[in-house]
Amino acid sequence: MTKIRDCNLMTVYESLFSAFGPQLWWPATGPEEMIIGALLTQNTNWKNVEKALSNLRRNNLLSFPYIIKTPLSQLEKMIKPAGYFRQKSQRLKALAETIVATGGLDSLDLLTTIELREWFLRQSGIGPETADSILLYAFKRPVFVIDAYTLRVCKRHNWLNDKDDYRKAQKFFIRKLPLKVNIFNEFHALLVQIGKNFCRTKKPLCQECPLEPFL
DNA sequence: CCCCAGGCGTCCA
DNA sequence: TGGACGCATGGG
Helix, strand or coil: CCCCCCCCHHHHHHHHHHHHCCCCCCCCCCHHHHHHHHHHCCCCCHHHHHHHHHHHHHCCCCCHHHHHHCCHHHHHHHHHHHCCHHHHHHHHHHHHHHHHHHCHHHHHCCCCHHHHHHHHHCCCCCCHHHHHHHHHHHCCCCCCCCCHHHHHHHHHCCCCCCCCCHHHHHHHHHHHCCCCHHHHHHHHHHHHHHHHHHCCCCCCCCCCCCCHHHC
8 A cells, every 4th residue: 555645735726826827617607507517517528518508508598497497308409418418407407496496596505514515415416526516616615526536636646545535535625725715616626627637547647747846 | 449528326245 | 335337428
């Protein structure tokens, strides 16, 4: 077993932020579009998600009340480019119905962060990453989002063990960072960019990884 | 042809 | 609790 390297995450964050600047996530015009995008981007290239979002936007369907009124077959056609389109259409419609029935996002915003997280985890098609993304980027709650890139980067750099899971990784970041929405927001986005560009699945630790000088 | 992408639910040991 | 599998399109 490899020895876990210690690291100062705040230093890593500040270095990445200085080098790459604010990532300005989430790329959406509002909370509804953000939530829809979060569902659509599951295990899917964001480029494909943009096509689906653009289809929905063209039909005024970046809105839960309108999604409810649209037949599933229509939603499927628009969501098709995002992959898993039958599952995603069905889950998006069900989520829209539940949110509207609950009184909309303003009502949900009255819940505590823990309650809100549990509420979203109860919805079909929403797991830990999607729930946490929604909490951070739509509801501005201080929740650190873990995704495949984040896990990969942490494990490649031996900040985490190969067997460590979502919750372990989340605790790791929370323990080492101030609980600030802005930091969680930018840090996660920066990690995704690093993962995309310098930490590919099939390759070992990339020598040109911008994180290298900071370790 | 292959692998990969900002996961999740289900099933089974 | 944890590993395997299906879901599906589009780009490299």
